[in-house]
Amino acid sequence: MSNLAFLSLIFTIFIYTYNAISLCNGPCKTWDDCDGQLICINGKCNDDPNGGTKICQSSPPSVPSPTPTNTCRPSSTVNCNGVHPIYRCSPHVTSSMPAQVTFNDFSKGGDFARCYRDGGGPSSCDGKYHNNNERIVALSIGWFPGRSRCGKMILIRSNNEKTVTAKVVDECDSTMGCDAEHAFQSPCKNNIVDGSITVWRALGLDTNLGIVPVTWSMV
Incomplete structure (x- = not known):
């Protein structure tokens, strides 16, 4: 693959990634970059405070505590x-x-x-x-x-x-x-x-x- 073709491919991937629809806390520049009812606030997709949505404000799933490891080793x-x-x-x-x-x-x-x-x-x-x-x-x-x-x-x-x-x-x-x-x-x-x-x-x-x-x- 020539250098020009490779650069074109990278540019295409970049443009596609940039134009991808973002979910909660995803990057954005305009409201159109965000999925559904989410809006762009400070560069991240989030709930619309005026719309009363709570898509991104729901409690995150609980993460189980790590299983304690057996730190007892032979002396x-x-x-x-x-x-x-x-x-x-x-x-x-x-x-x-x-x-x-x-x-x-x-x-x-x-x-x-x-x-x-x-x-x-x-x-x-x-x-x-x-x-x-x-x-x-x-x-x-x-x-x-x-x-x-x-x-x-x-x-x-x-x-x-x-x-x-x-x-x-x-x-x-x-x-x-x-x-x-x-x-x-x-x-x-x-x-x-x-x-x-x-x-x-x-x-x-x-x-x-x-x-x-x-x-x-x-x-």
Whole structure:
């Protein structure tokens, strides 16, 4: 394409754009540049104050608030049967918090699962072992700040819509793992609700699954 033809094309596009009918707040020089009952005011198409129109004055559609992002990031990693992240935080708690429920034995000498109670020691909230017939849970470190949720009740909901309330009695350690103290297991993830078998049964879940997505909230 020659330079002359190219310039002609640009000029044609400019003229067409300039002559296009403008809507609310669109550019204009005369009333004819504006659509319908809109008039040109200070170089922009708007409602005619004398005509009483409210085409451009209606409330703009509400814009949903942005979804909060999870700013919790691993502080480091540890290597045992693969590289595992270490967390000192958990996702920000909301009214319906996505999590993963894991299975833990809270009794003395109980099997390890996802909650690492100092080599099978008592729960950190009350210094006691617990019967697995209790509806009890351990929470990831960021959801257990300074033991502030000790003894508090949470509501857990599974994807099958079954719910259960359970008492927080322990922390699921996200900061350490892969050593004798933690049965050489990897650190807890930062979004864990670690429940007794009674919690799993109340939710209608199969403990053989090991880890299942749920949501939880404070009661």
